[in-house]
Amino acid sequence: MEWIKPGTNIDFVGQRLYFFIGSLIAIGLSVxxxxxxxxxWGIDFAGxxxxxxxxxxxxxxxxxxxxxxxxGLGETQIQNLKPALAEQQKENQDFLIRVEEPAGEEDAGTAxxxxxxxxKLSEKFGKDSFQILTVNYVGPKVGKExxxxxxxxxxxxxxxxxxxxxxxxxxxxALGAVLAVFHDAIISAGFYNVVQREWSLVIIAGLLTIIGYxxxxxxxxxxxxxxxxxxxxxxxxxxLINQSINxxxxxxxxxxxxxxxxxxxxxxxxxxxxxxxSILMTFGMVVGTYSTIYIASSLVLVFEDLRGRKxxxxxxxxx
Amino acid sequence: MPxxxxxxxxxxxxxxxxxxxxxxxxxxxxxxxxxxRMPDWWRQVKILPIRAVVLGxxxxxxxxxxxxxDTEEAVKNDLTQMKDSIHDWLRSExxxxxxxxxxxDNQIEIAYPDLANKDKGRExxxxxxxxxxxxxxxxxxxxxxxxxDAKQANEYRSNAVRQVMETLTSRIDEFGVAExxxxxxxxxxxxxxxxxxxxxxxxxxxxxxxxxxxxxxMLVDNVASTKEALLAASGGVAPLGxxxxxxxxxxxxxxxxxxxxxxxxxxxxxxxxxxxxxxGGRMDMGGYDVSFQFNLEGARIFSRITGxxxxxxxxxxxxxxxxxxxxxxxxxxxxxxxxxxxxxxxASDLAIVLRAGALPVSIKVEExxxxxxxxxxxxxxxxxLGAFISIAAVVVFMVLxxxxxxxxxxxxxFLNVLFxxxxxxxxxxTLSLPGIAGIALTVGMAVDANxxxxxxxxxxxxxxxxxxxxxxxxxxxxxxxxxxxxxxxxIAAAILFQVGTGPVRGFAVTLTIGLVSSVFTSIVFTKTIYxxxxxLYKGKLEKLRIGMKPIGSN
Numbered sequence: 001m002e003w004i005k006p007g008t009n010i011d012f013v014g015q016r017l018y019f020f021i022g023s024l025i026a027i028g029l030s031v032x033x034x035x036x037x038x039x040x041w042g043i044d045f046a047g048x049x050x051x052x053x054x055x056x057x058x059x060x061x062x063x064x065x066x067x068x069x070x071x072g073l074g075e076t077q078i079q080n081l082k083p084a085l086a087e088q089q090k091e092n093q094d095f096l097i098r099v100e101e102p103a104g105e106e107d108a109g110t111a112x113x114x115x116x117x118x119x120k121l122s123e124k125f126g127k128d129s130f131q132i133l134t135v136n137y138v139g140p141k142v143g144k145e146x147x148x149x150x151x152x153x154x155x156x157x158x159x160x161x162x163x164x165x166x167x168x169x170x171x172x173x174a175l176g177a178v179l180a181v182f183h184d185a186i187i188s189a190g191f192y193n194v195v196q197r198e199w200s201l202v203i204i205a206g207l208l209t210i211i212g213y214x215x216x217x218x219x220x221x222x223x224x225x226x227x228x229x230x231x232x233x234x235x236x237x238x239x240l241i242n243q244s245i246n247x248x249x250x251x252x253x254x255x256x257x258x259x260x261x262x263x264x265x266x267x268x269x270x271x272x273x274x275x276x277x278s279i280l281m282t283f284g285m286v287v288g289t290y291s292t293i294y295i296a297s298s299l300v301l302v303f304e305d306l307r308g309r310k311x312x313x314x315x316x317x318x319x
Numbered sequence: 320m321p322x323x324x325x326x327x328x329x330x331x332x333x334x335x336x337x338x339x340x341x342x343x344x345x346x347x348x349x350x351x352x353x354x355x356r357m358p359d360w361w362r363q364v365k366i367l368p369i370r371a372v373v374l375g376x377x378x379x380x381x382x383x384x385x386x387x388x389d390t391e392e393a394v395k396n397d398l399t400q401m402k403d404s405i406h407d408w409l410r411s412e413x414x415x416x417x418x419x420x421x422x423x424d425n426q427i428e429i430a431y432p433d434l435a436n437k438d439k440g441r442e443x444x445x446x447x448x449x450x451x452x453x454x455x456x457x458x459x460x461x462x463x464x465x466x467x468d469a470k471q472a473n474e475y476r477s478n479a480v481r482q483v484m485e486t487l488t489s490r491i492d493e494f495g496v497a498e499x500x501x502x503x504x505x506x507x508x509x510x511x512x513x514x515x516x517x518x519x520x521x522x523x524x525x526x527x528x529x530x531x532x533x534x535x536x537m538l539v540d541n542v543a544s545t546k547e548a549l550l551a552a553s554g555g556v557a558p559l560g561x562x563x564x565x566x567x568x569x570x571x572x573x574x575x576x577x578x579x580x581x582x583x584x585x586x587x588x589x590x591x592x593x594x595x596x597x598x599g600g601r602m603d604m605g606g607y608d609v610s611f612q613f614n615l616e617g618a619r620i621f622s623r624i625t626g627x628x629x630x631x632x633x634x635x636x637x638x639x640x641x642x643x644x645x646x647x648x649x650x651x652x653x654x655x656x657x658x659x660x661x662x663x664x665x666a667s668d669l670a671i672v673l674r675a676g677a678l679p680v681s682i683k684v685e686e687x688x689x690x691x692x693x694x695x696x697x698x699x700x701x702x703x704l705g706a707f708i709s710i711a712a713v714v715v716f717m718v719l720x721x722x723x724x725x726x727x728x729x730x731x732x733f734l735n736v737l738f739x740x741x742x743x744x745x746x747x748x749t750l751s752l753p754g755i756a757g758i759a760l761t762v763g764m765a766v767d768a769n770x771x772x773x774x775x776x777x778x779x780x781x782x783x784x785x786x787x788x789x790x791x792x793x794x795x796x797x798x799x800x801x802x803x804x805x806x807x808x809x810i811a812a813a814i815l816f817q818v819g820t821g822p823v824r825g826f827a828v829t830l831t832i833g834l835v836s837s838v839f840t841s842i843v844f845t846k847t848i849y850x851x852x853x854x855l856y857k858g859k860l861e862k863l864r865i866g867m868k869p870i871g872s873n
Contacts, residue, residue, distance in 0.1 A: 001720045006781055052694070114687075115522050132518050133694040139685035142385065153818040160810040168803055177807075202753055205815055205823045209760065209830070212811035216764075216804040220771065223800040251774040254720065258713050258770070259763030265709035266756055271701050273822075274756050281760075 004250035013242045016298035023183055023295055030190025039189075042198040043136055045150075047143035049099045049113040052081070052133040053121065058092040059130075067124045068097055073113055075100040094133075113137075150204040157208055158182060161215050169222055169319055172307060176299035177218045180291040181211040188284040195279065202273040206280040213259065214288030217252055218296040224248050225297065226319045237304060237311040241297045249293070256289045320854055327847045335734065338741035345371040345744050350379070350699075353497065353515065372743045375751030377822045378699050380692035381514035382524060385685050386487070390507045392680040393479030394425060394472050402427050405444060414440040417461075425472075426453060427465045437461055476507065482679045484509055490527050490675040494668075508685070510820075518691050523668055531638055531681055532672035534588030536621070537562070537580040539632035539644050549577050564634070566641040569659065578641050580634055584624050587677075590617025594673035596666035597656070607666035609657045611673060618653035626650035637669075688821065702755040709759040710736070717766055721773055724865035727848050728769035731840040735765045738836040739829060748832070751825025761833025764808070768801045768841030773865050790849050794842065801842065805834050 033039075043050045053064075061080050068076050081094035099113045114135045121130060138146070158178050166174035185207050192203065224244040233240060263285060267278035304311050347356045348371035361367050376383050398421055405427065406419045417430040427450065431437035441463060444450060450465035484501060487509065491499050500512040516524055540561055543549040549563065550556065557563045560583060566576040593612040613621055625633065625647050634644040635657055643658050661669065714732060717725035739758055743750055776793035784792065812834060816827035 002777075006778075054693070131691060131693060132521075133691045135521065135687060135689040137684070137687040139387075139683070141387070142686045149818050153814050156818075157811045157814045160814060161807050164807055164810060201819065201823045202826075205753060205819060205826050208811045208815045212808035213763075215807045215811075216767070219804045219807055220800050223803060227796070247778070248774075251770050254774070255763070255767040255770045258716055258766050259760065261712040261716055262709035262759050262763050265712050266705045266759055269701065269705035269708055270756065272698070272752075274702065274705065274752060277753065277756060 002250075004253060008249060009243075009246050010249075011242060012245050012294055013238055013298050013301060016294070016301070019294040019298070023187075023291070026187050026190070027183060030186045030193075033190040033193035037193060037196060039193050040196050040198050042200040043098065043138045043143070044200045045143050045147045046100070047138050047140040050134075050136040051097045051099075051114060051117055052135075053095050053097065053130050054133050055093045055095070055125070055130045057129070059095075059125070061092070061095065063124070064095055064097070064121070067120050068117060071116055071120060073099045073116070146201065150201070153204060154185060154207060154211070157211055161211070165215075165219070165222070169226065172300050172303035173222050173319075175303055176296045177215055177222070179299055180218055180296035181214050181288075183291050183295060184210055184214045184284060184288045187287050188280060191283045191287075192280050197276050197279060200273055200276065202277050203280055206277045206284065210281065210284030210288055213285065214292060217256065217288065217292035220251060221245055221248050221292065221297055222300075225300075229316050230318055232315060234314070236314055237309075237316040238301055240316065241301055245293060245297055252289060252292060256285055260285050321850075324847065324850050324854060327843070328851065331844055331847060335737070338734075338737045341368050341370075341741035341744050342737065344369050345740065348372075350374060353379075368745065370744050370747060372740060373747060373749045374695075374699075375749045375754065375822055375825050376512060376514060376688070377690050377752050378695045378702075378750065379514050380516075380690050380695040381512065382516045382521065383686075383688040383821055384511040384513070384525075384528065385504065385687075386483075386509045386511065386528065387683045387685040388480050388483050388507045388509065389680045389682065390476035390479050394467070394475050395421070396680065397475045398425055398427065398467060401448065405429070405448060408447070409440055409443065412439075412443055414443065416440065422464075425467060427467075428462060429465070430462045432461070434461065437463065479680050480507055480509065483682055486676050486678050487511065487528060490672060493671040493675055494524065494527055496524075509682075515692070516689070521689055523664060525684060525687075527668050527672055529682060529684060530672055530678075532588070532669075532675070532677045533638055534591070534673060534677065535636040536586045536624075537564075537582070537634050537636055538584070538624075538628055539578055539634050540581050541579040542632075542644070543577055544575075546577050549579050564636055564639060564641050566644075569661075576641075578634055578644065580636070580641075584620075586617065586620050586624060588673060589677070590614050590620070591673055591676075592617075594670040596661075596663065596670045606660035607663055608659065608661065609666050609669050609673065611655055611657065613653040615653075621655075622650050622652045698752050702752055706755050706759040710762050713762050713766055717769075721769075721865050724769075724773055724776075727845050728766055728773075728841070730848070731769065731837075731845050732762050732765050734844060735761065735833065735837050735840045738840065739832050742832045742836065743829070746832075748828045749825050750829070751822035753822045753826035754829040757826045757829035758833060761830060761837060764805070764834060765837035765841055767804075768797070768837060769845060771800055771804075772797045772841070772845070776865060787853060790846075790853075794846050798842065801838060805838055809834050 061078055065078050068078060077096075077098045079096040079098070080092060081096055082091070097117060099117075114137065118132055158181060161181065162174045162178045164174075165177045188207060188210055192199070221244055224247055225241055228240050228244055228247075229237075233243070235243065260282070263278050263281045266274060267282055270278055301311060309317070344355060344357055348354075349356050355362075355369060355371065357369060362369060402419060402421050406416065409416050409419075409429075415432050415436045417432050419427070419429045422428055429440065429444070431440055444463070444465070445452075448465075451468050453464040453466050480503060484503060488499075488501050491501065491511065491513065496513045497515060499514075500510075502510050504510045511528070513524065541549055546563065547555075557579065560581065562580050562582055564578050564580055565574045566578060567573070568575050590613045591611050592614045595610050596607050597610050598607055629647050629649065631647055632644045633647050635642045635655075637657065657669070659665075659669075710732070714729045717728050717732075719725070721728065736758065739761065742748070772793050775797050776789045779789035779792045780786070809831065812827050812830045816824055816831065819827055
């Protein structure tokens with residue numbers, strides 16, 4: 001098979017202005033998505049108690065709500081967890097009960113809400129009619145720290161990439177690569193806000209993975225640009241960049257398609273956090289591939305221009 | 320066969336065999352009961368591996384707790400002690416002191432009646448206590464204010480954390496948890512990983528961990544049903560050297576009485592050597608009691624106090640609540656009973672915490688993640704299914720796109736997965752649910768290197784190169800591309816490992832291992848296979864199929 005025919009020559013760089021504008025709009029919208037509809041913070045970041053219960057028989061969510069709402073635990077949410085594809089259990093058996101951390105009652109703590117809910121449920125439904133599958137409690141202090149460390153992780157990752165790429169290539173390349181992955185991370189986050197799935201620690205892991213994969217693709221193109229310059233191919237920097245993107249296009253598409261296949265399978269068959277992770281990754285892979293082809297290398301050209309390098313000259317300076 | 324190729328084959332076979340060996344214990348591990356099913360003869364041969372891949376608590380089921388230690392309380396406690404000790408010492412040195420107190424800023428304030436006493440006291444305090452004079456105290460005032468040395472304060476804090484850790488470790492041991500892990504995190508946190516805790520034990524464990532288990536025996540001065548009645552004589556506040564303590568009904572949680580207790584003489588639970596639950600002594604009450612035993616020193620103090628105060632009431636105060644206050648009928652030496660109409664679990668848990676000792680400061684559970692065993696099993700099954708299907712999808716795609724070449728890449732993928740499991744087992748790394756997703760993703764990375772190589776080979780072949788040289792150039796030119804690409808991804812994985820905890824860290828581990836081993840399998844392994852094929856076809860490997868039409872045949 002050969003999806004991308006040899007000799008393909010699409011002018012990716014020439015259209016850069018349109019793609020820059022499109023990406024800027026997407027970034028702007030993603031930033032706005034943190035205000036509206038706003039991120040759906042899970043307990044990892046918001047703090048609170050989350051209990052997952054499985055009933056032996058299908059149970060009405062209203063009945064459970066009746067029990068939990070009268071405990072005076074502050075804001076509670078009950079969610080009916082739909083069984084994922086090919087999952088054994090039937091509908092209306094798994095529920096997620098989430099209790100917000102009541103403001104000012106720091107000491108109420110984990111034993112309090114968790115114990116109270118399981119006691120009251122067994123009073124109402126009988127002790128053997130349900131099982132507590134998981135209990136998660138994150139105190140307000142920890143939640144805040146996790147948020148900070150998540151943002152730090154993303155910043156450190158980008159700094160690390162900046163340094164490595166600057167060392168292996170040049171500063172313009174490093175900046176192009178980092179801005180491209182920043183673009184990927186923020187747009188993926190915006191997408192995640194729009195679909196309103198829950199932010200958890202695994203989502204931070206997902207964003208870092210998106211960054212890792214996207215920069216991987218970008219490096220492959222940079223490498224080809226360097227090789228083409230070294231081998232003294234004809235053309236100015238703009239032409240060489242475009243040529244390099246085209247030459248590696250097949251690889252970019254194929255690799256991402258293969259990883260995409262893996263992610264899609266996880267999206268369909270995974271459950272819980274794995275599914276959230278895979279949904280984010282599916283989108284992130286697409287954005288990552290886009291930025292690799294349309295944004296990263298074009299940015300290099302822009303930065304080289306800004307730094308006063310003669311990008312129009314034949315035979316650019318060797319890297 | 321060229322010796323170069325022979326050595327590569329030997330290296331690869333040896334690594335593969337080692338990886339298979341390392342994986343055997345995991346295949347033979349009984350994850351239900353967490354025991355190895357390896358035969359005895361295997362275990363007797365010491366060099367054979369017996370470590371299995373450790374499942375994270377999210378898959379295995381168990382409790383993950385992050386406990387915050389109130390280190391400021393520790394500083395305060397130690398300062399109070401220091402203040403008392405300074406006071407005693409100045410008194411014994413005949414230095415007159417008007418007032419000595421600990422202010423809310425953790426400073427010790429000493430007020431002297433005159434300058435002569437101040438100079439004397441100041442010299443003594445300076446020399447024997449590592450206190451730092453606060454700048455506010457000038458030479459003309461009679462009041463001296465001392466700050467605690469920052470280094471000293473940090474020592475108090477870390478001591479408190481260490482003591483809490485020791486106490487929690489022995490409590491968990493006494494409760495009986497298989498392979499718990501208790502570690503310090505940051506300056507004032509302790510992480511407890513307790514695998515295999517059953518649902519019904521969850522709240523007991525939380526209880527055992529969080530209670531201070533402070534036990535005191537104090538003489539009763541007065542009892543009343545309300546606070547006000549008790550304090551009427553002393554003007555609404557507890558008189559000096561006395562403490563107000565409530566008695567609480569365990570069933571209803573109501574305060575049943577207030578006790579005014581004497582601070583001195585007092586004996587605390589630190590002298591306990593043993594505590595056991597026993598069935599209730601009093602017939603009418605039912606339930607269980609906890610009996611205890613003092614060590615020699617404790618027995619000496621206890622018998623002196625009880626001997627001197629026969630006929631008075633001695634209150635047993637547990638965690639600042641009066642449990643009971645029986646009349647001392649006779650001198651008691653080293654044994655006693657805490658009566659409380661406990662359930663068997665309550666009595667056994669109380670015995671555990673008393674044996675393990677009191678916590679020096681209060682602690683708080685700041686994070687809890689408990690996974691029941693049922694969900695873990697579900698998740699493993701679904702995680703395996705998802706990972707299996709995603710790997711299968713990639714493998715099939717590679718063969719469809721690159722035909723025979725894809726097959727070789729797929730072999731590399733299998734080898735990669737094998738290496739990941741072998742590395743997980745031998746490094747004692749933890750496999751978490753996100754970790755399983757990480758393995759599936761690594762497969763994407765593993766084929767990536769081969770895609771880079773194949774695409775390069777196709778280019779070279781289109782340029783008219785012979786297969787052998789196309790393969791060589793393909794590998795040669797792709798090497799640094801692959802390394803650069805993987806190193807940048809490794810940077811992200813390493814940061815994830817640093818920042819993440821629990822399952823997320825498990826993901827970072829599998830991703831990192833997978834990246835490293837994929838570089839090996841996709842470069843060294845597949846190259847060797849090509850060389851082997853080349854050798855087997857005696858240099859006539861003309862039709863290597865990497866899924867494109869042979870050049871010039873259309």
